Amino acid sequence: MHTQVGIIGAGPAGLLLGHLLSLKGIDSVIVENRSRDYVIERVRAGVLEQGTVDLLIQMGVGERLQREGLRHQGLYISFAGQRHHIDLADLTGGKAITVYGQNEVVKDLIDARAATGRALHFEVGHVVVHDMESNRPKITFERDGREEQVTCDFIAGCDGFHGICRPSIPEHAIKFYEREHPFGWLGILAEAAPSSEELVYTCHQRGFALFSMRSPKITRLYFQVPPEEDIDNWSDGAIWDEMLKRMSTRDGWKPNIGPVVQKGVTPMRSFVAEPMRYGRLFLAGDSAHIVPPTGAKGLNLAATDVMVLASGLAEYYTRNSTRVLDDYSEICLRRVWKAQRFSWWMTQTLHRFPGETEFDYRRQLADLDYLTGSRAAMTSLAENYVGLPLDVALA
Ligand code: FAD
Ligand code: DHB
Numbered sequence: 413m414h415t416q417v418g419i420i421g422a423g424p425a426g427l428l429l430g431h432l433l434s435l436k437g438i439d440s441v442i443v444e445n446r447s448r449d450y451v452i453e454r455v456r457a458g459v460l461e462q463g464t465v466d467l468l469i470q471m472g473v474g475e476r477l478q479r480e481g482l483r484h485q486g487l488y489i490s491f492a493g494q495r496h497h498i499d500l501a502d503l504t505g506g507k508a509i510t511v512y513g514q515n516e517v518v519k520d521l522i523d524a525r526a527a528t529g530r531a532l533h534f535e536v537g538h539v540v541v542h543d544m545e546s547n548r549p550k551i552t553f554e555r556d557g558r559e560e561q562v563t564c565d566f567i568a569g570c571d572g573f574h575g576i577c578r579p580s581i582p583e584h585a586i587k588f589y590e591r592e593h594p595f596g597w598l599g600i601l602a603e604a605a606p607s608s609e610e611l612v613y614t615c616h617q618r619g620f621a622l623f624s625m626r627s628p629k630i631t632r633l634y635f636q637v638p639p640e641e642d643i644d645n646w647s648d649g650a651i652w653d654e655m656l657k658r659m660s661t662r663d664g665w666k667p668n669i670g671p672v673v674q675k676g677v678t679p680m681r682s683f684v685a686e687p688m689r690y691g692r693l694f695l696a697g698d699s700a701h702i703v704p705p706t707g708a709k710g711l712n713l714a715a716t717d718v719m720v721l722a723s724g725l726a727e728y729y730t731r732n733s734t735r736v737l738d739d740y741s742e743i744c745l746r747r748v749w750k751a752q753r754f755s756w757w758m759t760q761t762l763h764r765f766p767g768e769t770e771f772d773y774r775r776q777l778a779d780l781d782y783l784t785g786s787r788a789a790m791t792s793l794a795e796n797y798v799g800l801p802l803d804v805a806l807a
Pocket of ligand 1: 422423514572574599696712
């Protein structure tokens with residue numbers, strides 16, 4: 413079998429790329445090692461930047477997003493028992509974010525893929541990439557107990573942080589920049605109506621906490637825990653106790669409590685692979701970079717990567733030009749590093765670090781006091797949070 417672009421991974425990056433290519437008349441085969449249900453049910457990101465929303469609508473997969481997505485024009489930063497509003501739309505000339513679960517985006521994209529009739533294989537095994545340096549790279553994998561191979565013009569490594577594409581690149585051809593963080597996030601989904609219409613990011617003496625949501629009936633909450641925390645150490649009652657301690661404000665605001673329907677702990681990491689390309693293999697999304705979730709950037713970065721990649725591939729097929737493909741890594745990395753910077757800044761502004769003193773905490777509160785009292789500081793947060801523009805014009 414031959415295809416123009418072999419895509420490994422059916423997360424947001426792989427599915428978005430497949431659909432963008434399909435719209436440009438470029439063929440692809442997507443292989444995914446998990447099941448369809450697993451991919452759809454995996455609870456992860458929830459915040460879409462304005463540019464990601466615009467892209468999904470332009471691609472014709474924004475119908476349910478526009479109906480069910482919750483557009484937020486602002487957010488709250490909470491500390492010392494008080495919430496402070498940041499008006500994202502006012503500070504950015506009308507931009508906003510939309511809360512719509514990553515799993516919903518994935519579901520919409522799988523439906524769109526099915527409607528094109530193009531190949532999307534779930535539950536494949538032993539995926540291996542070959543001959544990336546040649547003009548005919550190849551993917552081999554196992555499907556229904558049989559060995560299959562697909563030759564490609566290009567391969568897109570959209571297989572996330574634990575995928576096989578990045579480790580297939582020879583050591584001398586790639587460099588990694590990495591930072592582990594001394595905490596993770598314990599996250600829950602609860603059947604409780606959100607008690608705030610907008611997200612609340614809290615810095616509390618006991619540590620960071622985040623109030624978010626998925627729908628008018630489902631609340632999504634997180635708090636900072638040690639990185640190796642075992643979720644089994646936390647009963648639902650203990651989780652609610654901790655959430656309420658950290659989130660409740662002096663005006664009486666607190667999250668509504670309800671049955672916990674999903675819970676887990678996610679470690680936190682910052683990681684960048686450079687360059688995001690080896691021969692005819694292009695890395696996109698979490699396979700190339702990870703940001704701590706505080707800035708809500710991961711999924712949005714994946715979307716920008718594949719937008720650039722799809723544009724480069726279209727230019728190759730329509731004009732026989734490799735101009736954008738040649739610059740792919742550089743174009744993406746410039747934005748990736750700015751997202752790293754922002755995510756790191758949000759993380760250190762809102763989390764408590766082990767070994768901090770009372771002095772450090774007072775300084776942190778002063779930082780937050782400055783942030784929420786200065787239009788310049790709030791504007792900086794807002795323009796990063798709604799999403800920075802791509803610095804280049806794409807065809
Ligand atoms: P993935 O979603 O990881 O998809 C990769 C796919 O490849 C997976 O389906 C995987 O099964 C598959 N795969 C792996 N190995 C192979 C293989 N060998 N063969 C075939 N397939 C393979 N981002 C935001 O923008 N906003 C947020 O609010 C946000 N919150 C987050 C909260 C949490 C708790 C977590 C964990 C993440 C959050 N993120 C957020 C990050 C976001 O979820 C990721 O950045 C996003 O999933 C990246 O998409 P991706 O397609 O690159 O990778
Ligand atoms: C959500 C996740 C984030 O990482 C974030 O910064 C904001 C919201 C969420 O899952 O809703």
